[in-house]
Amino acid sequence: MSAWTVDQVVALAPDASSASAGQGLASIKKWSAIGKSERTIWGLCQGSGKEPYQSRIDISEPAFKCSCPSRKFPCKHGLGLFLLFVKDESAFKTLAEPGWVSEWIAGRAERAEKKVERAKAVAEKPVDEAAQAKRAAEREARVKEGVAGCRMWLEDVMRRGLAAARTEPSTMWDRMAARMVDAQAPGLAGMVRRIPELIASGSGWDVRVLDHLGKLHLLLRASERLDTLPPDLAEDARIAMGWQRSKDEVLSFAGVQDRWAVLGQVVEEEERLKVRRTWLVGRQSKQRALVLDFAAGLAPLEQSVAAGSEFDSELAFYPGRLPLRALVKSRGESLRLSDDLGDAADQTIEAALHRYAQALAANPWTVRWPMVLSQVRPAQNEGRWHLVDREASALPLQPSFASGLAWWRLVATGGGREMTVLAEWDGRWAMPLSVLVDGHFYDLATRWAS
Amino acid sequence: MSGASPIERLRSLASTAMIGTDRSAETPAKVLCAAALLGAQARAGLRPQRIEGRLRERPEDPTPIAGPAPMATLMRLLGNPDAGLIEEWAVLAGRRGVRVADATVPLLLDWWSRQPRRTSDVFAATGTCGAWLASLNADWAKPVVGSAVPSDADDVWQTGKAPERAALLLTVRRVDPARALEMVRSTWQNDGADERRRFIEVLAERCSMADEPFLENALDDRSKVVRRQAAWALALIRGSRLRARMTERAKAMVSVDDKGRLLMRMTKIALTLPAAFDKDWERDGIEEQAASGTGKRAWWMRQILGGADLELWTDVTGLEPERVLDSLSKDECFADALAALNQRASADGDVAWCRVLMQHALRQDRLDHQVVLSLVGRLPIAHREGLLLEAAQHKHVSLQDRWLILSGGEERWSAEYSINALRLLSGRKTPDETWQLFDCAERVSRLIAPQVAEQFAEALTQMFPDTKAEGFRKSIDRARLRAEMYKEFAP
Numbered sequence: 002m003s004a005w006t007v008d009q010v011v012a013l014a015p016d017a018s019s020a021s022a023g024q025g026l027a028s029i030k031k032w033s034a035i036g037k038s039e040r041t042i043w044g045l046c047q048g049s050g051k052e053p054y055q056s057r058i059d060i061s062e063p064a065f066k067c068s069c070p071s072r073k074f075p076c077k078h079g080l081g082l083f084l085l086f087v088k089d090e091s092a093f094k095t096l097a098e099p100g101w102v103s104e105w106i107a108g109r110a111e112r113a114e115k116k117v118e119r120a121k122a123v124a125e126k127p128v129d130e131a132a133q134a135k136r137a138a139e140r141e142a143r144v145k146e147g148v149a150g151c152r153m154w155l156e157d158v159m160r161r162g163l164a165a166a167r168t169e170p171s172t173m174w175d176r177m178a179a180r181m182v183d184a185q186a187p188g189l190a191g192m193v194r195r196i197p198e199l200i201a202s203g204s205g206w207d208v209r210v211l212d213h214l215g216k217l218h219l220l221l222r223a224s225e226r227l228d229t230l231p232p233d234l235a236e237d238a239r240i241a242m243g244w245q246r247s248k249d250e251v252l253s254f255a256g257v258q259d260r261w262a263v264l265g266q267v268v269e270e271e272e273r274l275k276v277r278r279t280w281l282v283g284r285q286s287k288q289r290a291l292v293l294d295f296a297a298g299l300a301p302l303e304q305s306v307a308a309g310s311e312f313d314s315e316l317a318f319y320p321g322r323l324p325l326r327a328l329v330k331s332r333g334e335s336l337r338l339s340d341d342l343g344d345a346a347d348q349t350i351e352a353a354l355h356r357y358a359q360a361l362a363a364n365p366w367t368v369r370w371p372m373v374l375s376q377v378r379p380a381q382n383e384g385r386w387h388l389v390d391r392e393a394s395a396l397p398l399q400p401s402f403a404s405g406l407a408w409w410r411l412v413a414t415g416g417g418r419e420m421t422v423l424a425e426w427d428g429r430w431a432m433p434l435s436v437l438v439d440g441h442f443y444d445l446a447t448r449w450a451s
Numbered sequence: 452m453s454g455a456s457p458i459e460r461l462r463s464l465a466s467t468a469m470i471g472t473d474r475s476a477e478t479p480a481k482v483l484c485a486a487a488l489l490g491a492q493a494r495a496g497l498r499p500q501r502i503e504g505r506l507r508e509r510p511e512d513p514t515p516i517a518g519p520a521p522m523a524t525l526m527r528l529l530g531n532p533d534a535g536l537i538e539e540w541a542v543l544a545g546r547r548g549v550r551v552a553d554a555t556v557p558l559l560l561d562w563w564s565r566q567p568r569r570t571s572d573v574f575a576a577t578g579t580c581g582a583w584l585a586s587l588n589a590d591w592a593k594p595v596v597g598s599a600v601p602s603d604a605d606d607v608w609q610t611g612k613a614p615e616r617a618a619l620l621l622t623v624r625r626v627d628p629a630r631a632l633e634m635v636r637s638t639w640q641n642d643g644a645d646e647r648r649r650f651i652e653v654l655a656e657r658c659s660m661a662d663e664p665f666l667e668n669a670l671d672d673r674s675k676v677v678r679r680q681a682a683w684a685l686a687l688i689r690g691s692r693l694r695a696r697m698t699e700r701a702k703a704m705v706s707v708d709d710k711g712r713l714l715m716r717m718t719k720i721a722l723t724l725p726a727a728f729d730k731d732w733e734r735d736g737i738e739e740q741a742a743s744g745t746g747k748r749a750w751w752m753r754q755i756l757g758g759a760d761l762e763l764w765t766d767v768t769g770l771e772p773e774r775v776l777d778s779l780s781k782d783e784c785f786a787d788a789l790a791a792l793n794q795r796a797s798a799d800g801d802v803a804w805c806r807v808l809m810q811h812a813l814r815q816d817r818l819d820h821q822v823v824l825s826l827v828g829r830l831p832i833a834h835r836e837g838l839l840l841e842a843a844q845h846k847h848v849s850l851q852d853r854w855l856i857l858s859g860g861e862e863r864w865s866a867e868y869s870i871n872a873l874r875l876l877s878g879r880k881t882p883d884e885t886w887q888l889f890d891c892a893e894r895v896s897r898l899i900a901p902q903v904a905e906q907f908a909e910a911l912t913q914m915f916p917d918t919k920a921e922g923f924r925k926s927i928d929r930a931r932l933r934a935e936m937y938k939e940f941a942p
């Protein structure tokens with residue numbers, strides 16, 4: 002039996018139409034010359050072109066490659082082949098890899114090696130310190146100007162009051178957000194853009210807006226004195242402002258070796274940018290990690306790790322007081338996540354909130370925190386759904402989530418009994434992303450609801 | 452203020468922030484700094500709510516879950532919903548004794564709850580998980596046309612919305628017909644005309660003499676749509692007073708001309724058109740105004756003969772159904788009588804008459820596919836399929852009509868019929884009016900025995916070799932998907 006389930010494979014689809022098309026291709030009739038080797042499966046699929054498409058999958062990751070011209074990734078052929086494999090592994094005979102498969106595998110290995118070398122080279126490369134300092138100084142000047150402008154604007158908003166701010170047209174907020182983008186502080190732009198959303202968030206909006214403006218103010222103040230802040234706090238402020246260290250640089254840092262469990266994944270689209278958050282937990286280190294992937298416009302998100310799997314790997318963290326954001330440095334074979342997470346999970350809701358408080362104390366700009374809630378069950382109170390632990394402590398669910406199909410999937414899989422739930426906590430509401438119950442992992446990703 | 456919690460202090464700070472620092476003693480920076488601190492404290496110090504009550508756990512379900520292959524097929528069907536196939540999936544699952552995997556149950560229920568017509572097969576396939584979720588989610592607990600009458604049936608009937616009540620009535624009617632009639636009676640005086648009409652429509656299913664007095668009363672209802680519906684339902688009940696009245700009226704129109712019998716041993720049945728419209732007829736649903744092109748008197752006769760018992764013809768003449776037709780055929784009103792007989796025989800599902808009328812239709816030069824389909828509609832499957840194959844081979848039937856005839860009906864085809872029908876449907880020439888065949892092909896793809904799906908695909912691709920074939924792509928895919936589905940469920 003394959004280590005993968007139909008659910009997991011379908012969850013890899015970039016959108017609902019690919020998922021459906023892939024399912025249509027998961028039939029032995031659509032394929033010829035299928036085979037498998039230790040970690041690879043392959044097959045030929047007749048498409049609209051003259052030559053059949055060569056589709057191949059490295060199932061240890063999984064990684065896909067197909068000769069079709071589709072821009073979606075993985076394409077429907079890859080999904081179809083993978084689904085066929087999961088449904089009926091016996092249809093795949095163990096064979097010698099054909100040239101077009103073995104070459105791809107070899108090429109991948111080579112590229113992976115080069116990536117490591119490149120990271121090493123970056124780490125070892127003598128830095129042109131003068132040029133770098135000049136670039137940094139230029140950028141700093143631009144940001145300084147932007148920050149000063151934003152502070153004055155924010156104080157002006159406060160002088161006139163939130164009641165007046167509520168009547169402002171949305172263009173006022175957009176303009177300031179655009180200025181922050183120009184000032185190369187996308188994190189500040191994002192915080193400004195959030196203000197009108199909070200203003201329109203219904204009863205209690207004034208407290209939420211004030212809380213948010215306080216955070217913004219704190220970030221503006223911190224960015225004015227980055228050089229006098231403790232270095233790790235300065236890093237957190239930089240990340241919050243949207244100043245990224247380069248991937249190569251982060252990959253050159255020493256990583257944390259562990260068995261990393263991929264507990265949840267969510268894709269959000271904003272301003273024509275797709276952002277995917279992947280949450281991981283280290284079984285030994287108990288550390289939480291967030292891997293972000295981005296794709297602009299219609300470009301597909303790069304294949305990353307699949308929710309519901311785990312692997313031995315080294316994760317390199319972006320520096321900070323409580324490092325959270327990370328990159329996968331090197332990775333072993335993907336295994337299906339089935340075992341309980343033991344004490345790597347939060348044992349109670351109190352404990353999970355405590356961890357969140359610690360994260361907030363370390364980094365006041367923490368937006369979302371992963372909670373790995375073990376032994377919780379759904380419960381209703383005054384018409385609202387919650388997750389409740391053995392101590393009867395309850396966390397409220399984000400209302401839009403609780404009225405959606407993903408919530409009912411969660412309820413159905415547990416049948417009212419205890420389960421482990423991974424949820425993003427934003428300080429107010431929990432948003433579950435996945436469930437682990439009786440050794441089965443369920444992705445609650447929104448594409449199921451479409 | 453110092454004794455207050457951070458969230459309380461943040462709230463009171465918000466009232467300062469609302470009016471603006473220009474109107475208070477604070478500076479913007481001071482308010483913002485305090486907000487940053489209090490906000491972080493409030494978030495970090497949040498205490499969880501306490502909820503003691505527990506959800507009732509889902510009852511154990513001993514039914515095994517369907518295998519990965521059928522489950523993958525169901526997911527695919529839900530991604531691109533095709534109501535017929537999803538229902539068929541559920542029926543197969545039920546037959547195989549398996550159920551839907553828990554995580555998929557909400558997706559299926561969500562789809563199901565949005566269907567205008569809901570069969571209990573789909574709900575049954577969700578096992579105890581489905582029933583349990585429906586008890587938690589009101590959207591899914593709504594109209595269930597099922598096999599069990601819910602315990603709160605009386606409440607739903609008294610207070611429910613129109614679709615809920617109609618669905619409930621349908622369920623009750625199937626389980627306990629007398630109770631359904633009682634329910635309708637209990638609120639009849641207060642229900643609107645549309646609902647009253649709809650209820651009679653439901654009662655027409657399995658109606659019997661037990662419903663007759665109620666329906667007879669409804670002939671005097673204040674609403675015309677209700678009166679018409681009641682007349683229609685009464686015409687379905689053997690022994691109803693309406694049928695008796697119709698039969699009496701018909702008797703006056705049918706007579707035996709005995710002159711021929713003596714001379715040539717031939718009986719001739721003569722039809723006499725009614726002279727005038729009797730006001731009493733209207734109560735029984737007889738329309739006075741005829742459609743243009745039809746004579747009024749012939750139209751009245753047609754309605755009356757169509758409502759009369761079929762026994763009238765054999766009793767009055769002492770002839771077998773087959774001879775009745777022969778003896779009638781010379782009359783100038785034969786066409787109207789035949790239409791009436793076709794209508795009555797197909798509505799009653801009278802096997803002997805339907806067969807005779809079919810044989811008659813097959814002997815004619817022109818074969819009307821609608822007449823064929825209504826006559827065979829209620830016959831047992833073996834009879835029906837034989838007659839349809841015969842009709843499809845009628846000498847003046849075009850390939851077009853063959854499709855219309857063979858694809859009629861709603862019941863799944865037997866393997867033998869599938870093979871024979873497919874042979875008759877195949878042709879080397881592309882038929883002219885392809886568009887009509889799209890619907891036929893869709894019906895065939897839903898009804899055909901799954902083992903001949905490939906032959907069906909081949910026949911279509913051969914007949915429509917060019918781009919037209921694209922219009923049939925869906926039907927081909929559907930037939931293949933069904934074939935796969937049956938294979939996946941095979942033991």
